Amino acid sequence: MSAKIIKINGPVVIADNAENLKMNEMVKVGKNKLVGEVIGLDRGKATIQVYEETSGLKIYEEVEGTGRLLSVILGPGMIGNIYDGIQRPLSELERVGGAFIPRGVEASPLPKDTKWKVKLLKEIGDEVREGEVYAEVQERGIVHKLMVPIGVSGKIAKKSDKEEFTIDDVLYVLEDGTKLGMYQIWPVRIPRPSKKKLPPKIPLITGQRVLDTFFPISKGGTAAIPGGFGTGKTILQHQLAKWADADIIVYIGCGERGNEMTEVLTEFPDLMDPKTGKPLMDRTILIANTSNMPVSAREASIYTGITIAEYFRDMGYSVAIMADSTSRWAEALRELSGRLEEIPAEEGYPAYLSSRIAAFYERAGRVQTLSGEEGSVTVIGAVSPPGGDFSEPVTTHTKRYVKCFWALDKSLAYARHYPAINWNTSYSGYVEDLKIWYSETVDKNWYEYRRRAMELLAEDGKLQEIIKIMGEDVLPDMQKLVVGIARIIKVGLLQQNAYSEVDSFCPLDKQFKMLKIVVDFYDRARKFVEMNAALSEVLKGSVVSKLMRMKEDYKTAKDLEELEKEIEKHFEELEKVYKE
Amino acid sequence: MAVVEYTGVSSLRGPLLVVEGVKGASYDELVEIESSGKTRVGKVIMLEEGRAVVQVFEGTADLDLPGTKVRFLGKPLEMGLSPDMLGRVFDGLGRPRDGLGDMIAKEKRDINGSPINPVSRVYPRNFIQTGISAIDGMMTLIRGQKLPIFSGDGLPHNELAVQISRQATIKEGEFLVVFAAIGLRNTDAEYILNSFEETGAMKNIVAFLNLASDPVVERIATPRAALTTAEYFAFDLGYHVLVIMSDMTNYCEALREISNYRGEIPSRKGYPGYMYSDLATIYERAGIIKGREGSVTQLPILTMPNNDITHPIPDLTGYITEGQIVLSRDLHMRGIYPPINVLSSLSRLMKDGIGKGYTREDHPHLSGQLFASYSRVQDVRALASIIGEEELTDIDKAYLKFGEDFERRFLSQGRDENRNIEETLDLAWDILRDLPEEEITRVSKEEIEKYMKKR
Numbered sequence A: 001m002s003a004k005i006i007k008i009n010g011p012v013v014i015a016d017n018a019e020n021l022k023m024n025e026m027v028k029v030g031k032n033k034l035v036g037e038v039i040g041l042d043r044g045k046a047t048i049q050v051y052e053e054t055s056g057l058k059i060y061e062e063v064e065g066t067g068r069l070l071s072v073i074l075g076p077g078m079i080g081n082i083y084d085g086i087q088r089p090l091s092e093l094e095r096v097g098g099a100f101i102p103r104g105v106e107a108s109p110l111p112k113d114t115k116w117k118v119k120l121l122k123e124i125g126d127e128v129r130e131g132e133v134y135a136e137v138q139e140r141g142i143v144h145k146l147m148v149p150i151g152v153s154g155k156i157a158k159k160s161d162k163e164e165f166t167i168d169d170v171l172y173v174l175e176d177g178t179k180l181g182m183y184q185i186w187p188v189r190i191p192r193p194s195k196k197k198l199p200p201k202i203p204l205i206t207g208q209r210v211l212d213t214f215f216p217i218s219k220g221g222t223a224a225i226p227g228g229f230g231t232g233k234t235i236l237q238h239q240l241a242k243w244a245d246a247d248i249i250v251y252i253g254c255g256e257r258g259n260e261m262t263e264v265l266t267e268f269p270d271l272m273d274p275k276t277g278k279p280l281m282d283r284t285i286l287i288a289n290t291s292n293m294p295v296s297a298r299e300a301s302i303y304t305g306i307t308i309a310e311y312f313r314d315m316g317y318s319v320a321i322m323a324d325s326t327s328r329w330a331e332a333l334r335e336l337s338g339r340l341e342e343i344p345a346e347e348g349y350p351a352y353l354s355s356r357i358a359a360f361y362e363r364a365g366r367v368q369t370l371s372g373e374e375g376s377v378t379v380i381g382a383v384s385p386p387g388g389d390f391s392e393p394v395t396t397h398t399k400r401y402v403k404c405f406w407a408l409d410k411s412l413a414y415a416r417h418y419p420a421i422n423w424n425t426s427y428s429g430y431v432e433d434l435k436i437w438y439s440e441t442v443d444k445n446w447y448e449y450r451r452r453a454m455e456l457l458a459e460d461g462k463l464q465e466i467i468k469i470m471g472e473d474v475l476p477d478m479q480k481l482v483v484g485i486a487r488i489i490k491v492g493l494l495q496q497n498a499y500s501e502v503d504s505f506c507p508l509d510k511q512f513k514m515l516k517i518v519v520d521f522y523d524r525a526r527k528f529v530e531m532n533a534a535l536s537e538v539l540k541g542s543v544v545s546k547l548m549r550m551k552e553d554y555k556t557a558k559d560l561e562e563l564e565k566e567i568e569k570h571f572e573e574l575e576k577v578y579k580e
Numbered sequence B: 001m002a003v004v005e006y007t008g009v010s011s012l013r014g015p016l017l018v019v020e021g022v023k024g025a026s027y028d029e030l031v032e033i034e035s036s037g038k039t040r041v042g043k044v045i046m047l048e049e050g051r052a053v054v055q056v057f058e059g060t061a062d063l064d065l066p067g068t069k070v071r072f073l074g075k076p077l078e079m080g081l082s083p084d085m086l087g088r089v090f091d092g093l094g095r096p097r098d099g100l101g102d103m104i105a106k107e108k109r110d111i112n113g114s115p116i117n118p119v120s121r122v123y124p125r126n127f128i129q130t131g132i133s134a135i136d137g138m139m140t141l142i143r144g145q146k147l148p149i150f151s152g153d154g155l156p157h158n159e160l161a162v163q164i165s166r167q168a169t170i171k172e173g174e175f176l177v178v179f180a181a182i183g184l185r186n187t188d189a190e191y192i193l194n195s196f197e198e199t200g201a202m203k204n205i206v207a208f209l210n211l212a213s214d215p216v217v218e219r220i221a222t223p224r225a226a227l228t229t230a231e232y233f234a235f236d237l238g239y240h241v242l243v244i245m246s247d248m249t250n251y252c253e254a255l256r257e258i259s260n261y262r263g264e265i266p267s268r269k270g271y272p273g274y275m276y277s278d279l280a281t282i283y284e285r286a287g288i289i290k291g292r293e294g295s296v297t298q299l300p301i302l303t304m305p306n307n308d309i310t311h312p313i314p315d316l317t318g319y320i321t322e323g324q325i326v327l328s329r330d331l332h333m334r335g336i337y338p339p340i341n342v343l344s345s346l347s348r349l350m351k352d353g354i355g356k357g358y359t360r361e362d363h364p365h366l367s368g369q370l371f372a373s374y375s376r377v378q379d380v381r382a383l384a385s386i387i388g389e390e391e392l393t394d395i396d397k398a399y400l401k402f403g404e405d406f407e408r409r410f411l412s413q414g415r416d417e418n419r420n421i422e423e424t425l426d427l428a429w430d431i432l433r434d435l436p437e438e439e440i441t442r443v444s445k446e447e448i449e450k451y452m453k454k455r
């Protein structure tokens, strides 16, 4: 006898006669075959979370098991695609249902009739082990490697003699009859295994000065972007998706706006990856479960995204995953927990909130893959604290599990200082790990220059307290100089307009050059202030405004040498005056 | 689908009733409740074996347990739609309320709508000129956007909404206002309707009225009925629809009340944990769809309890909408209309809808400059209040003058004053002359030459 619905409460459904269902099994609910997952089993009754709108569902309609856990299908055809939270391609849903999302539609995540040119790497008689690459497919920007599924190994008995394959074709058969095809299936809630974790040593270059220069993140690292509404979380995530030097980007719009996903879809195909020169869409996978789409699929979307990311990591790629916003995912947990009548902990959130957040960020890392290559998953999650108050549960728990905290500040956003990352409350736990890389790749003094700039900002922070009460005029010239230089750092270095043609992405060498110019300028200016030179001469308006605008006026590090010469001239002139 | 009727209910609590022995009902189904000759409507909000919980839109006052009849209609809450709705006034559930008789429906739709597929959306880019400098210059409204007004009791949000909808011009296509009054005082609703009548715009408006004295639960349906109508006119008939919903705070209060009766675990300030998702099913119904002519632009209005922008209602709204226009009591007290606090206001879609080919090439930098300079004004004012104006540096004094001009000349305008975008931008350059040139860092040298020095 099959399972039958005996209770419906929003997205949560209870079915009786559910002895044959398994925990976390994917099920089809009711006559419309809505997609659901078993999330509890108790004396023959199953609690099911339904990933689609349940209106119209009736008592005693059937629940059908599918025999497999909530999974994703991994193979060629994902890149450039946009999926909902349970990996249904949105373009397929559009084809079936038009502009409004239909229900109960089954859609293959991977295109069925695309013919892929496949390079078969193994011969009959070869032994293959789990995680080993047996074939390669050129998919848009990358080489998509087909890997032996976890738990499978053996000797190849048969090899297909074709060169082109569709997604359901078989490439190899092992001696025990196991088929190796074009795709594999993996349950989303279980992390994919790797050989071992590697330490964070290489930065993820983002082209954003406030990140790369001040609060860098490593490949395989974790970061949170907390901030009230309108402070710039999404723009920053979009910037990272565009410019970060990862091989693959997985972008999850988790309970956010539809237009933001449309924006990515319209913009990315026309933008070029600065590293490869190929369209950005050629390395991007989108998952869109917008705020008005079913809340339980929102809960699943995070797992769908990270599993896809791990799959590409296993091929030896560096993958960066952006989740906007993890707070909406946490709220989905809360809503479902409420429907299950669980006892809440803080602010209605279930007691397992913390462990779920931990488990998600723990799936980040730089690893040695089963096939011996190096891959990484970098996780960057936006957090949307109610009222912009960082003391709420999702922010505080997230803070415990991430190493970068890029705190967005309402008052900076109000003043249109973008990115509104507060330099006092933000931090990166990777600076020490990345020190060697930066000193070898960028400049041996990178660390020292960064430290000096941070120090100036900190000193300025203290001086601003005084200025607020007494005005700037009461400060001695040396402190006024600090305030002036800090202003150049804030406006000239930290601010970076995402919509600027020149400055949206700032290469590392240019970043360092700008930093060096400002700090060196400070050191030379000090000497003159010590000699009692007039501050208005030292911080001459025309020179200061050049420093503030250097990001826009000089395209490359090389171009900035011109500015260095002008500064040189400025100080030479001062020298002439004050020598006498 | 046969209609099944049950006589007698087993419990009544707030707006909820429970019916036992139910067979074949479906989740979210429409229900009719009859008692002493009066019919009310409700919907199924929970189903168990033989038991259904129904939420009654008109409330349960006056119902009794044995005599109440409940009919399950086998369909979701739908409303009839037709081009004849133009100029008509409906109640919060979409039934005619203007005494002009029934309307023949051409089309019936579930008022809950369905989510628009992100793949099917067109990214909004077309500027709507509202004729209000602060909005056009600094938080530009874009066709297909959802841009709420965050207001407070006693502030002129209704006046502003009326002025916007009267002055909003679009270059091509037919324009229509759908107005949803949600728990509004009768005087406010009347003010809005009368303003439209005076300008002769009434034939281009469809109104849904749930007034303060009308059933609270009906407020859950009112914005949905309005948006179903808006979608019909936009995506079926090709109109550019502006939806004004006032006051969303009353909507949220209704949501909290029902949640409370359902015994749900509340999150902040007693509002249900799903309020974000629920509001999203309303606000996300703005937009433009590929291959369809019209558009739905939303201008929801909400009053912030205690003027607190971090209160869950404005907070969750701001997290969903594409920006916000924030009204300030302080500016209002100083006699400035419209009293828009530009620093906390924002239009997220403006970046792609302004500049060359949309408004004017200097617009993006110029608005950035206004924001940066005006935000500096706040610091200077704070300092001046401590050390006195005389003690300020010359630059700071220039900022004070700029701040004054910004508020009195740029921000302020008459309730009928309709400035075009050129006038707005030129005015902005004009007040920037208060500042020394070194302070104007957000615009390019060429722009300064071309627009500031030209006169």
Ligand SMILES: Nc1ncnc2c1ncn2[C@@H]1O[C@H](COP(=O)(O)OP(=O)(O)OP(=O)(O)O)[C@@H](O)[C@H]1O
Residues within 6 Å of the ligand: A227, A228, A229, A230, A231, A232, A233, A234, A235, A236, A256, A384, A418, A419, A420, A496, A497, A498, A499, B318, B319, B320, B346, B347, B348, B349, B351
């Ligand atoms: N780097 C930037 N350059 C220019 N403008 C920016 C930048 N960052 C943010 N902004 C401005 O801030 C606005 C809001 O940013 P964004 O949409 O990213 O906020 P958010 O934090 O994601 O808000 P929500 O939580 O409501 O989604 C943008 O529309 C843009 O105008």
Ligand SMILES: [Mg+2]
Residues within 6 Å of the ligand: A233, A234, A235, A256, A324
């Ligand atoms: Mg956002």
